[in-house]
Amino acid sequence: MPLFFGANPPLADAALEQYLHGQAVECGLLTAQDIPPGYVVLVTAIAGRDGTPLTSRAHVHAVELVLQKYLHSASCFIGGRIVSLVMASEFDLNKYLHIAVSEIVQSIERVMQARCTVGVSRTVGALSDCHTAYREAIGVLAYPAGLGDGSSRFVDDLEARGSIRSDFTDAAARLESVVKSGSRAQLTAYLDNLFDSLLSARRSALETDLMMIQLLSALCRAAGAIVDPSTVDELWRASPLAGLSLSYRSFDELRAKMTDFCLQVNDAISQQCRESGKLLCDQALGMIRAQYGDETLSLASISEALHISPNYLSALIRKNTGETFVNLLTAQRLDAAKELLQCTSLKVMEIAARCGYADQHYFSYCFKKRFDISPLALRRQNAEDGA
Numbered sequence: 001m002p003l004f005f006g007a008n009p010p011l012a013d014a015a016l017e018q019y020l021h022g023q024a025v026e027c028g029l030l031t032a033q034d035i036p037p038g039y040v041v042l043v044t045a046i047a048g049r050d051g052t053p054l055t056s057r058a059h060v061h062a063v064e065l066v067l068q069k070y071l072h073s074a075s076c077f078i079g080g081r082i083v084s085l086v087m088a089s090e091f092d093l094n095k096y097l098h099i100a101v102s103e104i105v106q107s108i109e110r111v112m113q114a115r116c117t118v119g120v121s122r123t124v125g126a127l128s129d130c131h132t133a134y135r136e137a138i139g140v141l142a143y144p145a146g147l148g149d150g151s152s153r154f155v156d157d158l159e160a161r162g163s164i165r166s167d168f169t170d171a172a173a174r175l176e177s178v179v180k181s182g183s184r185a186q187l188t189a190y191l192d193n194l195f196d197s198l199l200s201a202r203r204s205a206l207e208t209d210l211m212m213i214q215l216l217s218a219l220c221r222a223a224g225a226i227v228d229p230s231t232v233d234e235l236w237r238a239s240p241l242a243g244l245s246l247s248y249r250s251f252d253e254l255r256a257k258m259t260d261f262c263l264q265v266n267d268a269i270s271q272q273c274r275e276s277g278k279l280l281c282d283q284a285l286g287m288i289r290a291q292y293g294d295e296t297l298s299l300a301s302i303s304e305a306l307h308i309s310p311n312y313l314s315a316l317i318r319k320n321t322g323e324t325f326v327n328l329l330t331a332q333r334l335d336a337a338k339e340l341l342q343c344t345s346l347k348v349m350e351i352a353a354r355c356g357y358a359d360q361h362y363f364s365y366c367f368k369k370r371f372d373i374s375p376l377a378l379r380r381q382n383a384e385d386g387a
Contacts (some may be wrong), residue, residue, distance in 0.1 A: 006131030020127040041133040070096035172218040
């Protein structure tokens with residue numbers, strides 16, 4: 001839990017990582033020689049069809065059973081959710097993480113008849129960054145579902161790469177950690193680096209202000225967890241936002257304005273998710289149409305080209321077309337094969353190869369299953385009709 005909440009001793013980065021590795025070895029999380037290059041945090045939430053929270057400690061074992069089939073992991077129950085730390089090489093994470101997360105969602109929904117959502121952080125390279133990953137995984141659960149009742153939500157899929165929003169989250173989490181456990185020298189050094197990077201990045205005034213608001217929120221959260229309320233009030237009055245005055249005349253008006261603004265933001269995010277998802281789906285369909293003759297074409301290869309996860313792309317295609325990726329690719333290949341059979345004198349083996357089938361017998365099987373006639377019979381029929 002200290003790993004997820006950033007409750008670490010005030011040590012320099014290298015010393016802190018060495019300390020955390022020692023703690024991980026002592027509790028059996030890692031071996032003395034084991035230093036995984038990547039860590040990912042998963043947060044699993046289970047709810048009834050009516051939205052009633054159902055997650056309990058009893059479900060930790062079920063999640064771990066799935067994860068341990070594919071990756072080294074450890075899970076616990078925190079704040080009404082199952083939190084899992086996955087430790088693996090980049091190769092194993094790329095190969096197995098999406099499979100494992102998808103299996104968690106499907107198995108829980110199948111067994112419990114409940115909705116399961118899994119938030120998945122970015123990969124971090126140090127144990128000291130696991131609290132940032134934890135906050136990412138928690139935060140991504142609040143995104144609009146968009147893809148159905150239950151889903152896996154990967155930060156890399158739901159937020160644009162290089163987005164300033166990820167900078168805000170990382171900076172706020174790091175500042176909160178340094179303020180709570182770092183020295184004055186460490187805090188000053190962090191702030192110097194932060195403002196130097198802001199200056200070199202040429203952020204707009206709005207981007208800078210938005211980041212400062214998030215940093216101030218993190219500072220108030222850190223202070224509120226430790227110091228007394230009167231001191232927090234004094235600190236806030238000394239902040240750069242001391243003159244902030246919200247526009248409302250009564251609590252009911254504040255409630256109505258905040259509700260309306262939150263709904264507007266939610267609508268904007270939902271609309272962007274739909275538009276982005278439609279664009280990605282159209283790009284994937286275009287690649288199917290252009291590359292169907294490549295026998296190695298797959299959901300994984302297209303998702304890699306689009307820089308999203310296979311699980312996310314699969315959900316987008318089903319949502320926008322009502323069909324699976326495999327069905328769409330097969331239909332494209334067989335429709336093209338039918339046209340070649342009717343319009344060219346190419347051999348069936350050549351047509352099969354052109355349409356992405358290395359095995360002519362399998363091609364003939366798929367063709368007959370779709371059109372209820374074999375390739376050779378179709379060609380004979382076409383010749384008789386032409387005669």
